Amino acid sequence: MSELAFDRQWRLDELLDAAALERIGPALAELFGGEVGILDAEGGLLWGHAPDAAERRLPLILELEAIGYLASGTAAQPALHGGRELLIAILRAQVRYKMAATLHVEAVAEDYESLQRSHARLLESEARYRKLAGELEIRVKSQLLELEERQQMLYQAEKLASVGQLAAGMAHEINNPLGFIGSNLSTFKSYLEKFAALKGRLAHAENAWRELDLDFILADGFDLLTDSASGIERIARLVADLKSFSNVDRASEEYADLNTCLQHVASVMSSQLPPTIKLSLELGPLPKLVCLPGHLNQLFFNVMRNAVQAIQDAGRPGEVRVSSGRVDGGIEIRIADDGKGMSREQREHAFEPFFTTRGVGAGAGLGLSTARNIVLAHSGRIDIASTAGVGTTVRLFFPTAQ
Amino acid sequence: MSEREGNSLSFKLVYYGPAQSGKTTNLLRLHDQLSPELKGELMSMETKDDRTLFFDLLPLGFRAPSGLLIKFRLFTVPGQIAHDGTRKAVLSRADGVVFVADSDRSQETNNAESFQSLTDNCRRVGLDFEHLPLVVQFNKRDLPNAVPEAEIRARWSAAPWPLVLATALRGEGVGESFAALLLAVYERHAAAQELATVHGLAAAAFVAGALGQG
Ligand SMILES: Nc1nc2c(ncn2[C@@H]2O[C@H](COP(=O)(O)OP(=O)(O)OP(=O)(O)O)[C@@H](O)[C@H]2O)c(=O)[nH]1
Numbered sequence A: 001m002s003e004l005a006f007d008r009q010w011r012l013d014e015l016l017d018a019a020a021l022e023r024i025g026p027a028l029a030e031l032f033g034g035e036v037g038i039l040d041a042e043g044g045l046l047w048g049h050a051p052d053a054a055e056r057r058l059p060l061i062l063e064l065e066a067i068g069y070l071a072s073g074t075a076a077q078p079a080l081h082g083g084r085e086l087l088i089a090i091l092r093a094q095v096r097y098k099m100a101a102t103l104h105v106e107a108v109a110e111d112y113e114s115l116q117r118s119h120a121r122l123l124e125s126e127a128r129y130r131k132l133a134g135e136l137e138i139r140v141k142s143q144l145l146e147l148e149e150r151q152q153m154l155y156q157a158e159k160l161a162s163v164g165q166l167a168a169g170m171a172h173e174i175n176n177p178l179g180f181i182g183s184n185l186s187t188f189k190s191y192l193e194k195f196a197a198l199k200g201r202l203a204h205a206e207n208a209w210r211e212l213d214l215d216f217i218l219a220d221g222f223d224l225l226t227d228s229a230s231g232i233e234r235i236a237r238l239v240a241d242l243k244s245f246s247n248v249d250r251a252s253e254e255y256a257d258l259n260t261c262l263q264h265v266a267s268v269m270s271s272q273l274p275p276t277i278k279l280s281l282e283l284g285p286l287p288k289l290v291c292l293p294g295h296l297n298q299l300f301f302n303v304m305r306n307a308v309q310a311i312q313d314a315g316r317p318g319e320v321r322v323s324s325g326r327v328d329g330g331i332e333i334r335i336a337d338d339g340k341g342m343s344r345e346q347r348e349h350a351f352e353p354f355f356t357t358r359g360v361g362a363g364a365g366l367g368l369s370t371a372r373n374i375v376l377a378h379s380g381r382i383d384i385a386s387t388a389g390v391g392t393t394v395r396l397f398f399p400t401a402q
Numbered sequence B: 001m002s003e004r005e006g007n008s009l010s011f012k013l014v015y016y017g018p019a020q021s022g023k024t025t026n027l028l029r030l031h032d033q034l035s036p037e038l039k040g041e042l043m044s045m046e047t048k049d050d051r052t053l054f055f056d057l058l059p060l061g062f063r064a065p066s067g068l069l070i071k072f073r074l075f076t077v078p079g080q081i082a083h084d085g086t087r088k089a090v091l092s093r094a095d096g097v098v099f100v101a102d103s104d105r106s107q108e109t110n111n112a113e114s115f116q117s118l119t120d121n122c123r124r125v126g127l128d129f130e131h132l133p134l135v136v137q138f139n140k141r142d143l144p145n146a147v148p149e150a151e152i153r154a155r156w157s158a159a160p161w162p163l164v165l166a167t168a169l170r171g172e173g174v175g176e177s178f179a180a181l182l183l184a185v186y187e188r189h190a191a192a193q194e195l196a197t198v199h200g201l202a203a204a205a206f207v208a209g210a211l212g213q214g
């Protein structure tokens, strides 16, 4: 290090190389009348010829110590001293140049080093940003996951809502036959009381029979019992439908015929229909599909319920037509109504959760969004064709395995 | 680093500090004031508008009773921010440093940044800053808006380095700063260089020899 350092003690032979000696030596010899010797600090001869006499040898001092000597056997003392000053001036210029040049090299090396340091710092901060970006990605992913979870919760909530709505409809439907069965039975009780009264008047049987109107009672009694029996049968059927419908939570895949699903849902549906709305099925033969029947029931129920409500909203009689059939690559199911229809804006937002065409409270507005999720889970497609005031057709497509 | 060469021992002492704080002026005054046995000429390497571009160099020396030649080479660094590479190169191999701060109130940030750069650069050129002989000089005491002495002393009271107030322009405090540095250099090197034992140089004689008061 200190060999190459700018602040080292420069030696005479470093300051005067061969070429410089070649130029300066002869010039000094000329000035000195023939003889000149240039010697280094240790007295070694660099140029010319040097006499032994000490007084003919002058030290060359740049800082504090002699770095060499100038000697001449021929020069007068004043000439020798003058020549020494001249040579020192040359050496000073030389040492300034050498120091500046070496220092410059050192400084550039230092600058380069600090450039490299700041480059390293840049790399470091780039790495930090990279890491940050990676962490961001992870955070985005975890938030996406959270969103998906929430969506799932919404779906569950909607499922609960429609199951609740279904249960309410069912309760209403079951109440109907129960109501008339109850009333039949109490009427029948009063009929039996009449037969009890007959017992005391059997002597006047003919008259009593007529007065108690037992001919009517007999006929009506048979009617009431038949009626009640059919009511009980209706209750039993409703309960059976309800049971198959409530498969929603059985989330295992099954090999199912979608027509069966449609029939189940239609029968649940039709028990809730007002008389002005007709529900018709045109089911073509279908290949069986690997699916989640509980979820599909849910889906069909939602879409059919929307159709019924669209007709109710239109305030006129109407029909929901459900059709199924094979198409290229799979199964197509259409659920069409001639109800109120949707505006363009409504159609665009139809699949968004919480969007509803109905007043707040009539439905959570999750129907179609949930429907779409179920369709997507079966790798299917759902689309809506609708004209305001004319009606809506929802088309569902499910691919069948090749 | 102090260098033994034949029968001489050489110390490199560096005047460090922010731009225009008076480093070159310190050397100019020392050159005028001191009269040691050996005194070279002040070499100023390239200045532009009074500002040092490379360095200034003042050589001083004296002989110990043993005959050992003790040499001091006083350097100044360029204070301007842009010349950091040169500053580092000049600082390399230093045996001691006088940090010349500017007392002007407006220069406080520059002083602090320069001192920070001194510690950073010491580390980079491989100098052990903790054991580096160092003197802190607050120059330009003559300025009307100089930070008051009490404030400076309070602020530096916890620092281990000698603190000298100076007005280099008038030559005040310049010799005192140099003497303080000489003492610190002696303490650091005396044992290793056998100054007292072999060369017959006590601390006071070492300082006096360099100042030329022997
Ligand atoms: N008022 C006042 N001015 C001073 C004093 N010391 C130096 N100066 C002036 O400050 C200016 C800078 O002085 P220099 O010695 O060149 O400063 P420097 O630290 O070598 O500056 P750089 O080489 O640029 O780093 C000159 O005009 C000096 O005359 C002082 O004690 N008081």
Ligand SMILES: [Mg+2]
Pocket: B023, B024, B025, B050, B051, B052, B076, B077, B078, B079
């Ligand atoms: Mg300067």
